[in-house]
Amino acid sequence: MTSHSSATVNLRGHTVNTGLFIGGAWEDTKKNYTVTNPSDGATIATMSDGSPADAVRALDAAVAASHDWRFWAPRVRADLFHRTHALLMERADAFADVMVLESGKPRSEAMAEFNLSAGFFLWYTEQIAHLHGTYAEGSPGGYRVIETHQPVGPS
Structure with missing residues (x-):
């Protein structure tokens, strides 16, 4: 409850x-x-x-x-995630401070761990804007195949 x-x-x-x-x-x-x-x-x-x-x-x-x-365009989704990354970076000190408290690790190690995680987040953010589908003729002919990508949500 x-x-x-x-x-x-x-x-x-x-x-x-x-x-x-x-x-x-x-x-x-x-x-x-x-x-x-x-x-x-x-x-x-x-x-x-x-x-x-x-x-x-x-x-x-x-x-x-x-x-x-x-239904959101890839660029719109990517822009939102870029803003999220910027907010994460603005709060880097807070994340590192809490990591030091909860893990007992040195602050330099906590900051390195945060920056690594933020880097992964940014890399995946960049991938959002570069989703490309494909267009091809069907193997036996007579029809066309269009492949598109869309978010699958939580998995």
Whole structure:
């Protein structure tokens, strides 16, 4: 059972939501778990613990939200993902700080891990704008084959 929430925790000056984000809204759960820093054992935060039912609801919400994506032009989708990448990069310090707290790793390693992940995100973003279909004559002749690509949604 869940309820809408805006529960947050401040981690090194960064506001982090402690709930689950499902269907466009943050939710708390009845069950929580504690995140500790492995380097010193300090409690970092208490987070909502998602259940299998929460996972199914999240997947259902993602599928429902993805139905219209196939109608968006590849360039429009790519532009949105470029903006998402820019927002990620603006928040690089926050991601690295939280990674240091939750993993106990050095900040330089956390920043390198973040930059690697952001680089993968950017590479896939670039692929969105370069989706090309094909057009060919059918092997036995008499008809044409057109291949197009569209997002498949969560998988």
